[in-house]
Amino acid sequence: MRAQLEKYSHEIMPKQNKLADLGEFGLIRNFQKQIKVSRSVVKGIGDDAAVLSLTAKQHLLLTTDMLMENVHFKRSHSPEAVGHKAMACNISDIAAMGGMPQYAVVSLGISGKTSVSYVNQLYRGMQRTARKFGVSIVGGDTIRSKKTIINVALTGVVDKQKLVMRSGAKVGDQIFVTGPLGCSYATNHHLKFMPRLFEAQFLVKQCRVNAMIDISDGLAADLGHILKASGVGAIIDKQLIPRRDHATINEALYDGEDFELLFTLSKSEARKLLSQKNKRYPFYMIGEITPNTKGFMIREKHGILKKVLVKGYRHF
Amino acid sequence: MRAQLEKYSHEIMPKQNKLADLGEFGLIRNFQKQIKVSRSVVKGIGDDAAVLSLTAKQHLLLTTDMLMENVHFKRSHSPEAVGHKAMACNISDIAAMGGMPQYAVVSLGISGKTSVSYVNQLYRGMQRTARKFGVSIVGGDTIRSKKTIINVALTGVVDKQKLVMRSGAKVGDQIFVTGPLGCSYATNHHLKFMPRLFEAQFLVKQCRVNAMIDISDGLAADLGHILKASGVGAIIDKQLIPRRDHATINEALYDGEDFELLFTLSKSEARKLLSQKNKRYPFYMIGEITPNTKGFMIREKHGILKKVLVKGYRHF
Numbered sequence: 001m002r003a004q005l006e007k008y009s010h011e012i013m014p015k016q017n018k019l020a021d022l023g024e025f026g027l028i029r030n031f032q033k034q035i036k037v038s039r040s041v042v043k044g045i046g047d048d049a050a051v052l053s054l055t056a057k058q059h060l061l062l063t064t065d066m067l068m069e070n071v072h073f074k075r076s077h078s079p080e081a082v083g084h085k086a087m088a089c090n091i092s093d094i095a096a097m098g099g100m101p102q103y104a105v106v107s108l109g110i111s112g113k114t115s116v117s118y119v120n121q122l123y124r125g126m127q128r129t130a131r132k133f134g135v136s137i138v139g140g141d142t143i144r145s146k147k148t149i150i151n152v153a154l155t156g157v158v159d160k161q162k163l164v165m166r167s168g169a170k171v172g173d174q175i176f177v178t179g180p181l182g183c184s185y186a187t188n189h190h191l192k193f194m195p196r197l198f199e200a201q202f203l204v205k206q207c208r209v210n211a212m213i214d215i216s217d218g219l220a221a222d223l224g225h226i227l228k229a230s231g232v233g234a235i236i237d238k239q240l241i242p243r244r245d246h247a248t249i250n251e252a253l254y255d256g257e258d259f260e261l262l263f264t265l266s267k268s269e270a271r272k273l274l275s276q277k278n279k280r281y282p283f284y285m286i287g288e289i290t291p292n293t294k295g296f297m298i299r300e301k302h303g304i305l306k307k308v309l310v311k312g313y314r315h316f
Numbered sequence: 317m318r319a320q321l322e323k324y325s326h327e328i329m330p331k332q333n334k335l336a337d338l339g340e341f342g343l344i345r346n347f348q349k350q351i352k353v354s355r356s357v358v359k360g361i362g363d364d365a366a367v368l369s370l371t372a373k374q375h376l377l378l379t380t381d382m383l384m385e386n387v388h389f390k391r392s393h394s395p396e397a398v399g400h401k402a403m404a405c406n407i408s409d410i411a412a413m414g415g416m417p418q419y420a421v422v423s424l425g426i427s428g429k430t431s432v433s434y435v436n437q438l439y440r441g442m443q444r445t446a447r448k449f450g451v452s453i454v455g456g457d458t459i460r461s462k463k464t465i466i467n468v469a470l471t472g473v474v475d476k477q478k479l480v481m482r483s484g485a486k487v488g489d490q491i492f493v494t495g496p497l498g499c500s501y502a503t504n505h506h507l508k509f510m511p512r513l514f515e516a517q518f519l520v521k522q523c524r525v526n527a528m529i530d531i532s533d534g535l536a537a538d539l540g541h542i543l544k545a546s547g548v549g550a551i552i553d554k555q556l557i558p559r560r561d562h563a564t565i566n567e568a569l570y571d572g573e574d575f576e577l578l579f580t581l582s583k584s585e586a587r588k589l590l591s592q593k594n595k596r597y598p599f600y601m602i603g604e605i606t607p608n609t610k611g612f613m614i615r616e617k618h619g620i621l622k623k624v625l626v627k628g629y630r631h632f
Binding site (some may be wrong): 018054065066108113136137146149151154 | 333334337353354356360361366368370371376377378379380381382383384387388418419421422423424425426427428429430431432435444450453455456457459460461462463465467469472493524584622
């Protein structure tokens with residue numbers, strides 16, 4: 001079997017036998033999609049978290065994120081902030097499903113040369129954020145590694161009628177984000193963002209949310225994920241996209257790790273949300289879902305429509 | 317806060333300010349034990365898997381293990397075997413609680429220079445073992461990393477009355493293992509072992525198991541974990557410890573990654589287990605639980621008792 005596959009990769013895909021050539025891990029994703037799962041899996045690979053049968057009223061959610069030194073943080077960054085990020089990006093995934101996070105297990109790869117104080121602060125950052133969002137850290141693993149690696153796996157629960165997936169966007173839906181986008185790395189926002197759990201809970205209690213995702217790969221890529229999963233197109237409006245500080249429109253579209261929520265509501269639900277006088281959270285309407293045939297467009301000055309290139313952070 | 321902590325670590329613990337000096341990650345474990353968890357956590361850090369309230373009849377189990385190139389496997393090892401190991405060591409943890417595994421999420425850190433075929437085989441190994449033990453792979457994360465890193469987090473369920481923890485061993489219990497020990501690395505057993513899930517299920521259905529753990533740190537260290545958690549001592553018999561191939565008694569006691577189960581039964585339950593004529597699985601009686609004051613002893617030739625040094629694999 002091994003020989004066959006190697007033959008295949010060398011002869012049929014002579015220029016694609018290294019992961020870097022495939023880009024964006026296309027092959028692994030394809031492989032993962034082929035994985036057979038039991039009938040209790042409501043939604044496996046392909047959303048912010050897996051959705052699993054639990055009780056008559058609730059689903060279990062399960063997600064994981066791995067952070068690596070020099071990829072997702074630097075040695076010079078505050079270890080408390082790094083610990084915070086490791087926990088917060090998983091909480092953000094559970095939030096984007098309409099769920100509440102519950103239990104985390106933490107794997108830590110770390111060098112024996114690391115100071116005790118560094119590790120203490122890393123755990124303190126993780127623990128503080130866990131507690132703030134009702135998460136119990138219940139186990140983990142520690143191994144030796146030259147570079148610091150943190151993997152958090154997080155469970156959650158979601159009321160069945162509050163579950164929101166990427167695949168539910170409908171033509172005519174209004175598209176929203178929860179905050180300004182772009183320059184997350186340049187401003188260190190990626191180390192101090194607050195996962196939008198309370199915003200998500202407010203939304204799923206007040207409205208029928210058709211589709212939701214957290215923006216980790218960038219607005220263009222993550223709206224692209226909703227469009228693909230829902231089989232629809234979109235027009236977003238350059239003027240309406242909230243930007244962080246001096247972010248350009250391209251930075252707002254393509255930078256990663258904003259960790260804001262991106263969601264769609266029917267026009268009537270959108271009216272309901274926007275008309276609430278006492279709303280506690282900001283929601284920015286940035287565009288509308290269109291038929292699939294219209295593609296993914298951005299409205300620029302003078303109403304000119306341009307195609308949005310769906311690209312995002314490349315891991316390879 | 318940071319400055320204070322660093323001051324502390326430099327001045328008060330001048331020789332213990334690096335993790336390596338603390339050995340066995342003592343400080344992290346202490347820190348983890350201080351973590352506050354919600355009341356729904358039946359057992360957090362300190363067993364093979366966390367035990368969490370689920371329904372009237374069942375608990376949820378959650379565990380995670382991180383494998384790293386050059387620590388837990390080598391680049392030259394078959395990627396299918398490495399994928400197998402990553403899944404199997406987590407299944408072993410669920411088995412040791414008396415539970416059944418259900419859902420896995422997989423984080424993979426891998427270099428862009430890796431061949432597509434390598435990754436395919438890694439996933440195939442993982443998927444094959446998952447399916448064999450009823451596990452659905454439902455999500456994951458992929459990042460760029462020079463060395464290959466695989467983190468699996470696995471959920472399971474356990475009937476409340478079948479739950480077995482490390483802390484239940486009682487004076488007079490007989491101590492058993494499920495197979496020969498030692499030389500797991502030398503023989504590549506650590507890459508091809510079968511997690512003892514079916515054996516564990518047989519046990520928790522047929523007997524009242526007082527304590528159980530899977531042997532990952534070595535017999536001495538893992539029996540040490542049971543003794544500490546249960547507040548008891550033990551005498552094991554050198555002659556009775558089953559050894560792999562030509563393993564010495566020290567290799568059987570101290571080598572890691574055997575992934576056999578180690579468990580204790582009351583004398584009457586032990587008699588019941590051993591008298592079953594049609595038993596499908598081998599179980600080896602290796603000793604007896606004693607009062608805490610007797611310590612952890614091994615019976616050598618001519619009945620001479622020696623103290624067992626509790627040491628195991630050191631990560632740092």
